[in-house]
Amino acid sequence: MELVCPAGTPAALRTAVDAGADTVYCGFRNETNARNFPGLNFSLKELHQGIEYAAERGAKVLVAVNTFAQAGNTDLWRKAVDDVANSNAHAIILADLGMLDYAAQAQPDLRVHLSVQAAAANADMINYYATEFGVKRVVLPRVLTVQEIEKINAEITCETEVFIFGGLCVMAEGRCALSSYCTGKSPNINGVCSPPGSVKYEDQGDYLESTLEGITINQYPKGEAAAYPTLCKGRFESLGETGYVFEDPVSLNAAHLLPQLQKAGVTALKIEGRQRGKAYMAKVVKSFRQAVDAVASGTSVDLDAILAPLTEGQKSTKGSYQKTWR
Template sequence: MPDQIVKPMELVCPAGTPAALRTAVDAGADTVYCGFRNETNARNFPGLNFSLKELQRGIQYASDHASNVLVAINTFAQAGKTDLWKKSIDDVAQSGAHAVILADLGMLDYAARTHPDLRLHLSVQAAAANADMVNYYAREFGVKRVVLPRVLTVQEISTINTEISCETEVFIFGGLCVMAEGRCALSSYCTGKSPNMNGVCSPPGDVSYEEHSDHLESSLSGITINQYPKGEAAAYPTLCKGRFESGGVTGYVFEDPVSLNAAHLLPALQKAGVTALKIEGRQRGKAYMAQVVSSFRKAVDALASGENVPLENLLAPLTEGQKSTKGSYQKTWR
């Protein structure tokens, strides 16, 4: 008998601009995710994101190339101020997008009642980290796919997949957040704004750099985040990835400023029943997108054919500080 052909896992890629969307599609993305240019989007940064017309054009371009578009409305609406979120859901429903990615319970309820034919995905911001939570969202709102938080091992993901009926999507490459997905309290503590509520982490207006005789100091809202000796590259100051002195030791207390790279875990994730693989990076440029997406396209297709395409060395130059981690996929600290 011929070997059974395995369906490739879906490759879900970011797009912060219309140009990045086209680049991702051209590089082989099965699906591209993006967001509107407003506070409904957890990556609401200046110069990024889409107007409704840009989204519609992007959806048409993706459709012409056999790709899908997902729209992230993944922040939490404030009480009494839900109109913008509801309108954005209405716009997605009329745009032809493949699905909307939601986190807010109220918005999930609104979407399910108002647009029953709109496919719903659950954002990582909802932090659904066990089968009971996943099944709740699937049962109550008809959620078809859940983006699992980056706090789970491969074995935990496998166990969840045996106990749920909907699809799962996991992150495989890009920025790595603190291990409390969907609860970005540190930025809010420091600046009063967070990705969960305002769509911004470490707002540019709160960032400052100060040159000293022997070092560069980065601050966020007046709080020193890091000090860099002469010649050391300075990262963007986010509180979760700041370098602090604690207990007489100077280091990264919460999370190292490195990237997630789970490339070598693709076979294990496929075996665990994962439907889709997600690349992080809506703030990244076209060159980054082209290389990362095309590299994973080759790896996913090769895996489906029973082959192997090593990516670690190829992707190393694209990680933060040219360093990477497996994150919680392999919890050596447990």
């Protein structure tokens, strides 16, 4: 299976490639990609340099243009599609129907992958995208069991890519009304969930308080690991009890499920985390390189001790791959 790894910066791209990534995905330094954080992402020149660096070492680069174009203002997104087509990137990752149509019409030779932001979660949807827009691979949303993925793969004509490590989203893959309502910026249009400029951490003596645009997200007692303040992972009072109402601050870790995902017909395994630093990238990519190689050879490796400190809140879950409900 292909190991697909994130790169939020040119340095992270080089780190991922050197650590054993088969493929690296990145985005431009603007609102066309869903990780539009200050200090991250690529200029066009940096993209070309990154593609060259990866190619020299046998790796591929995917470019995420995976936000939804603004009504009546699509020039930035169309330019991004054209820029990817004119680079040596292996493929573009798209979500917006209009941009999928534009790519099919204006850049018919460009290989297209369907972003998880499109939330295509059944065979009919996936086959529609493959037939109408020539999509070669779909990134499946993180709501499916391994058994459901296997059934989908038996009924579709394109490849599937699934997430195996990193952040989770309780919304329909980033379509977050909570963050939009609180900050005025939509993750799927502006490319930022909980913009850093809206985030504050304040020491209140007995606890650390995190807020987003003035709204208290969490209060951490001394010694408790603090998560990034997103509303979906906030700790609130509901029906007289205080807890994580929407989602616990944990990371997806499907390392133990790689043999099952291979049996289910998955083509590519995706690590989340374009906002992560080089040290994180080196450890995670190198670990999963070992795990994927072990599966290919019919053996296995235990990554728990290595990956546990790298998870959000130092906690992990298999997510919907093995659904349990509380």
